[in-house]
Amino acid sequence: MLEHSIHHIQPYLFEIGNFQLRYYGLMYVVGFVIFLIFMRRQIKQNKVNLTNNEFDSLFSWLIIALLIGARLGYVLFYNLGHYIEYPLQIIWPFMDGKLVGFSGMSFHGGLLGCIVGGWIWTRKYKKNFLRIGGYVVTVAPLGLFFGRLGNFLNGELWGRVSEVKWAMYFPGEAGLSFETPLKIVRQYIESGYIQARHPSQLYEALTEGLLLFLIMLLLHKKNATGSIRIGALLIGYAVFRTFCEFFRQPDAQLGFLFGWVTMGQLLSFFMVLGGIALIVYHYKIEKKKI
Numbered sequence: 001m002l003e004h005s006i007h008h009i010q011p012y013l014f015e016i017g018n019f020q021l022r023y024y025g026l027m028y029v030v031g032f033v034i035f036l037i038f039m040r041r042q043i044k045q046n047k048v049n050l051t052n053n054e055f056d057s058l059f060s061w062l063i064i065a066l067l068i069g070a071r072l073g074y075v076l077f078y079n080l081g082h083y084i085e086y087p088l089q090i091i092w093p094f095m096d097g098k099l100v101g102f103s104g105m106s107f108h109g110g111l112l113g114c115i116v117g118g119w120i121w122t123r124k125y126k127k128n129f130l131r132i133g134g135y136v137v138t139v140a141p142l143g144l145f146f147g148r149l150g151n152f153l154n155g156e157l158w159g160r161v162s163e164v165k166w167a168m169y170f171p172g173e174a175g176l177s178f179e180t181p182l183k184i185v186r187q188y189i190e191s192g193y194i195q196a197r198h199p200s201q202l203y204e205a206l207t208e209g210l211l212l213f214l215i216m217l218l219l220h221k222k223n224a225t226g227s228i229r230i231g232a233l234l235i236g237y238a239v240f241r242t243f244c245e246f247f248r249q250p251d252a253q254l255g256f257l258f259g260w261v262t263m264g265q266l267l268s269f270f271m272v273l274g275g276i277a278l279i280v281y282h283y284k285i286e287k288k289k290i
Contacts, residue, residue: 006169006185010178011154027150031143032063038139048135049127058121065117066110073109077263078251108267134226137233138216145209152201159198159247167196200248207240227282234275238268
């Protein structure tokens with residue numbers, strides 16, 4: 001039973017020379033492809049006021065904005081002290097001489113990046129930011145679902161110590177990797193250096209990902225306005241993330257803020273405020289125009 005509880009998964013699909021195709025990066029690609037297919041279908045059905053060329057431009061802007069925002073969000077919110085000391089690592093995608101991409105990414109930063117990038121793009125092309133944004137966020141939870149699966153396969157962002165039957169041992173807690181023989185991993189477990197923990201990445205995949213997607217899909221079928229969809233995404237994600245943070249181990253370099261709250265919960269609080277503001281905007285202003 002212990003063997004099945006040890007996270008001993010190779011974090012990459014294959015390796016060629018110094019290049020590794022990591023599951024985490026692959027999950028991003030899967031999310032992008034799903035978003036691409038969904039938006040193409042909405043354009044074909046004339047639900048979104050975009051041409052294919054305009055969408056190609058928007059798609060490029062959002063991908064770049066997401067990656068930049070997610071990376072800078074991690075740097076600013078989660079590990080600023082380290083990157084002030086080692087600024088080159090902000091844009092350095094190598095680890096131990098191998099091209100592995102960037103492991104430190106923040107959803108909240110990625111969201112801010114997409115909001116800024118999307119707003120600039122819609123201003124430039126004279127499009128309705130909230131209407132287009134409403135369709136963009138509809139499938140965003142599926143990207144979160146695959147992203148959290150990527151976190152799990154990477155053996156990162158594990159949960160707090162637990163005695164639940166499905167708790168797992170993550171060798172990364174003691175600085176070990178999947179290449180470490182299981183015999184040694186078991187010795188670390190028996191010595192108490194590695195403890196059984198909640199697989200919180202999977203909790204987040206199910207709540208922030210699948211459950212939130214079902215909510216967004218329901219709003220999509222009811223033809224909810226963009227402000228309602230975006231507001232629901234902000235509030236829904238914040239609620240689920242706040243809940244899951246009670247099972248997720250806080251980042252070692254931050255710990256608990258103010259003695260009890262995590263950075264994820266603090267950032268999610270501001271997401272709730274933003275979501276409420278959008279819903280109030282819909283009922284106080286937008287609905288009157290309709």
